[in-house]
Amino acid sequence: MKRKSIAAVGLTLGLLAVSLILSGPIDGLEQQLLTERFRFRGELPPDTNIVILYFDNDDIASLGGSDLKRLYYGLLIDVLKKSGVSVIGIDVFFGEHNLQFPQYDSLLASTATAAGNVVASCYFRRIDPHASASASPELALQLYPAVSEGGLLGSQLQLPFAELREAVKGLGHTNLDPGPTIGVPVLVNVGGGSVAAFGFEAVRLFLDVPREGVRIAAGSINLHSPGSVRSLSFSRPGIVDLNFPGSLSSFKVLRCVEVLRSYQLQQLGVTPPIDLAALRNKVVLVSVIGEGRSRFFVTPFDGEFPSVGIHATFIDNALTDRFLTRAPAADAAAISLILAVFALVLVFRIGYLNGFMFSGLTLLIYVVATQIAFSMWCATLPIVQPVFLVVTVSLGMFLYEHLTVRKRVAQLERDKEEVESKLRASELNLQMLEQELMDEKTGDRPARGTELVDEIKRYKLDIKTLSAQVSDLVRFEPLEIGQDGGKAVFEGIVYNTSGKMREAVELIQKVSASDTNVLILGESGTGKELVARAIHNLSPRKGNVFAAVNCGALTETLLESELFGHERGSFTGAVKDKVGRFEYADGGTIFLDEIAETSEAFQVKLLRIVQSGEFERVGSTLSRRANIRIVAATNKSLRDLVAEKRFREDLYYRLNVFSLELPPLRERKGDISILAEHFLKRNDAKLSFSSTVMDAFLQYQWPGNVRELDSAITRATIMARAEQRELLQLRDLPEQIASALKGQVDLEDQIIELLRAKKFSRSSISETAEELGGLNRGTVAEYFRGVCFRYFFENLWDTEKTVRAISKSEEEETNDRVTKKLSEYLANVVDGITGELSFEQTKQNLRPKYKNLPQRYHTILDEVVRSYVAGKWK
Incomplete structure (x- = not known):
């Protein structure tokens, strides 16, 4: 077992290392499963404070050509400000001055200044740990403190033209993380500071958090405003993973031209198609959504999800505190390890077939739990790595066990062939000696006399010994009994249907239906209490109490107290009233084992309750009644004890209404193999007996009867398991049973x-x-x-x-x-x-x-x- 445990530990740790090496493919599979988790969870309503406004290709074409004039963005900002919008995020990059219409740049910058709540976008051409960290000096006022541990570095930062940069209230990058899940780098280091994400800046302004209220902590970034703190936890260093509430249509999405037209109609006193009052105190994101003009992403709910939707999702997650949280690699490995170890424990304890079944059930429960954790707490627990580890470890141990068993079987076969070879040689030598003896008798060969006879005896003894050795290496195959009987189990009693126990079982069935007392006779260990329980379970009293008392294990005083009960103070130690077994089992059955060991004084009291059902507690004069059936048992001859005046004759006849005698195991040898197989499979279904072990069982006299057989098999099972054998051999048996093959007539x-x-x-x-x-x-x-x-x-x-x-x-x-x-x-x-x-x-x-x-x-x-x-x- 120790070698098997070491192999299991080594295999588990080795496969865990493999799973860490294969983290790339495993993460890819996790991403596919994450998509299914979103779909299984279904769409959620996004935060109602978010509104998306957009120009599409048709709008741009109708408003003047390939590039939308910045005039319209200026007008839109002005309309949104007058409508009471809390934050305006412009997800359109204005990098260079418009040399053709410089007045529109001035208009855009002035309206942004007047609004005082505009967030403009910028982007890095490259983000990675090796990027250059330089930045423009004019950006200093827009930078946050640099992230010291695990911070991302950005290079070639692309900024809006100078007037707009100075006019806006916030500036955020629109870069996304290209990892297995869509993530947003919250802060990107550049030039001694860091640039926040576009969505982060919109959230900060919406929550009215000053720039100095943004504080970076280990694994999170916190926004401190008067009276509240909002924390954004990173799923990866510096990055948050997005939790998509649904498709783009789940957000409130409006066309910019419809908003401008509604404002114009509102000014003319005409009811507009869009109630602009609904935009009050909202976060409004303005973008272009059109093929060739914007980036699209594949999400669990959309095949083409525009980048403005990504920023809207970031804002939603921040306001509703539902960013995805990911288990760190160490935690994922620990979960996988725990599940793999649990699967191995199951396999070791209940066998491979049941172990695989319960391990699969455990994995199913775990997968369901991960979906619940995802749906309720936005936690993405690993699935692929634990499943990979549990399956591979279980199969690996199965293969190891299979190869080990094959190796042991091969060794057993080699041992058997070696002994069989010696046996055949001895048998051939014996045959030649027998021929020589016959030749001597006919006078065809000189006589060797006594020497030849002694040699023949020695070879016969060798053959007998070698035959026993071969049998001890071969699995015992039970006889196909057929018409001569078979195994039966009756109320826990295991017996051969053609053996002596069949008569006892038939009598139990007859006696049980009545309500008379029964006397069970039989040696110790023959199963008298099992028979008593069977009588009770088959009787009309089966729904009531069955109480068993060993009369030989208690002194007379204690026995009276146990059966009849006692009153407080009736003897030393009687500190409170006690209900006796007769009273407790009222309406049921009481089993009195070793009834022959009771004293005559006790028998007198017992006779009274047998006759009338009346008794008194020890120390009491109050008569009580109990309606009980008595099943008594003894391993002695009560008839002889009556003759010797050691047992009351009247009590004997009262108890012996029906007498049921159980044969000792030595007289029911046809049951031995059936009982032995039953006890062995109960201990370990994989084990089996050698033929020599069964020969020893048949030769042994079993003074302890079935109880001794059960004990011997339990001991042999422990010995065989200790040596990692599946064959119980003669050396596993107690010495007195193993020696049954020696010194007795074969x-x-x-x-x-x-x-x-x-x-x-x-x-x-x-x-x-x-x-x-x-x-x-x-x-x-x-x-x-x-x-x-x-x-x-x-x-x-x-x-x-x-x-x-x-x-x-x-x-x-x-x-x-x-x-x-x-x-x-x-x-x-x-x-x-x-x-x-x-x-x-x-x-x-x-x-x-x-x-x-x-x-x-x-x-x-x-x-x-x-x-x-x-x-x-x-």
Whole structure:
């Protein structure tokens, strides 16, 4: 796990670095997503204090030609001043004097002076950190203090002609930031000071902020006016990103010629088409909107958005405090890192499939949250970088895990092949020794006597050990039980439908519907409380309380207090009244575990409530009643205790209306593999047992029953995870279970001896399975099939000798039954084999023949197939 965690950390940090290197493409994708965010949010009403006036190409043509005379701008300024406009912004650049009509320059300058609220435009030919910082001396009065940290530098500043420059109240540049989002450089350094943006100057004049009231702070610029402070936060150094409220039509937009005509009509006493009083106290921007005469931009709501709209958007954002805020690169990286780590935690905790699903859901929630933050607080949180990091980290760890598992599986295969090679060599040596022993008996070879017999025994022991090692490297495959039963889960009780627990489950279903008391008998760990809960849940009392009390865990005084309750002061420590379990469970069911551990005095009190439902609290003389159903349980024989006068006979008969005995796990071995798989998948669905582990489970006697099995699997799971294995092996089990394979009669030997005793009759397999503790019938049959293959191999493919070795009988009828079974098994194996294929190809085709066969017999079956292909038997 440590190596996996290190890999996850390294992969996450590496991909985070990649995402930072790819910031250019990522920013481009973010810009595309930003457009979609605007569209998803929809249009917003802009600030009503903004009005746009414009001349279009038709107006210019009708007013005298290619260049509109400055006379009309002068007239327009005069009309707007008389209409009470608060700020007039002229988004038209007047750079040089008009030599043809100098009087119009004078008129424009004089009307601007008289208005006292005009903002003129200028622009820089170049803005970047390496630009020249020179400026004209005459601009000194229009400059703000220079931005010291992260300030932008401008060069080749283009100014209006001198008279106009001196006449206007404010001067602002019309440059825009060419970044991924449309931004406005608020202040651009030049000549020891800085020039403000055109829209900024309009806002300053509208808010009546003196030039000295503009103060530059880290990450923002503040406008101080009497009684208020307005702050404009930078999304990037010196730049604000625009938050477009909508298309150009969302603003109040009027044609300049209509405004001039309306003023003229108003002077004549005629109702004008435009109410000029509506322009009072507004910010009015004057511009030219026409192809070839103005710049256009693509915005989320407009394919052609004129530059005057950009300035109007700046003013709107400043007045409504809704400039876009952008997460700094460090914050964006932190968000991405947190989401990636969260995704890894999900993957590690709940597996890749569920982890991917919940990670995707987390990303979806995050994307929705970013849209909410954008719509409500104008915050643009990153999307592309977090999604990139989460997806690539998750897929990267999946690939890492896949490669790691493949590596472990390959190593497991190599280990298995190595042990199988040793096993095959031992089996071939044993076959040669068996042949030598047969030759000695016929006198064809000098006798080696005891030495040869001892060598054969040693090889058989080696084969057994090597077979166990191979099985411990191979995944256990549960039998396809079919008609012999299957897994069932009933109220939490896991069992084999063909095993002994089926009778107990059927009785539970019958007993539950009644309201009588039940006595559950069974060893510790067999699931008595689980059965008691099932009885309660299936009874009419299921909606009421189920209370469980372990009578053997409490002293007599404490047990009485726990069950009957007590009055305050009835004994030392009884500081307040207590409601007992009988009273608490009124109308429900109470489960009394280890009932045999109670004293005779307590049994007398218990008998009263069983008979009449009446009881008194400890320290009280007041009789109380409770309507309860009692389910008692014990791991002892109450009948014997009654005979020994250690348990009241009358109480015994009152409790034992229905008796339900749970078989110990050693008598329901058919349930072991089902229970083991259930507990294992509950702990970790990716893990599985080796065949040797399941053999150990079947051999062990389980004194602690199901509880011990659950505990052993939990321990084995922890051990396997610690070594990053998905196969639980013999070394993961507690020593007492692992050693079950040693020093006891092997399961194969138990099976073959029982079958011999039953003379291999038609019912012998079922009877053997029952005698071995309810072992599954299919397991017995598959072991017998493997035994037949092993004896056939050891007897050098001689059918007659094989049959006699298996049966150890001279009875013709018994040997006929074995012969029939052996022939059936061999015919099934060779069915479909042709001499045209190699052994490996043949084995691949015979894969289904190996299914369900215990792993210890797989190499033997290999030899059976190999010898058939080689023509050694037919």
